[in-house]
Amino acid sequence: MTPASSFPEADLTVDGTGLLCETLLLRLREKIGDAPPGTVVHAVATDPAAPLGLPAWCHLTGHTYLGGRPRTVAVPLTWTAVRPPERIVVHAGRMWDSVRQELRRDVDIVVEGHRMGSTALGGEGLS
Incomplete structure (x- = not known):
């Protein structure tokens, strides 16, 4: 690609604003036919x-x-920072923990301070 500062001045401009690329290419072919x-x-x-x-x-x-x-x-972005709860329990129907070869089933995952903490079989009192 050519650096933006070294582009020559355009002899012809073809405006494809709002067009699909295919339509722009057809318009280009039409406009530059005699160039x-x-x-x-x-x-x-x-x-x-x-x-x-x-x-x-x-x-x-x-x-x-x-x-x-x-x-x-320019992309205007507005947001509000939300402080999540200190402790969240997420139930996973299946989970791979990178320790075992097989998936663990029916697991509760405790997230504390934005980090995954303990895991236990679902319903063992983590919530």
């Missing part, structure tokens, strides 16, 4: 498949893929 060799095309894509589809399409059609320009996307 002379050496034309730099900037394709705007929002489909997550585009970073794979565009280089592959360029390879298959004999074009040179210059790479993508990274951009920052």
Whole structure:
């Protein structure tokens, strides 16, 4: 991939915002049909498949893929920190403990302070 600072100016921009990658590729083929060799095309894509589809399409059609320009996307996140209970008992119908070859069945797992503590057969008074 070419570093973002060394991209040549685009001669043509094809906006594929909101389009599937396949539709963008069809639009690209239509728009660059009469473009002379050496034309730099900037394709705007929002489909997550585009970073794979565009280089592959360029390879298959004999074009040179210059790479993508990274951009920052603002993602507003809001959360509230919740303090979990100090002790939680989780019942597992089956559990592999990495000590035995077979699965343990009907197991209660005690989680204390964010760490797995003891285990016991279900109903042995851990809850």
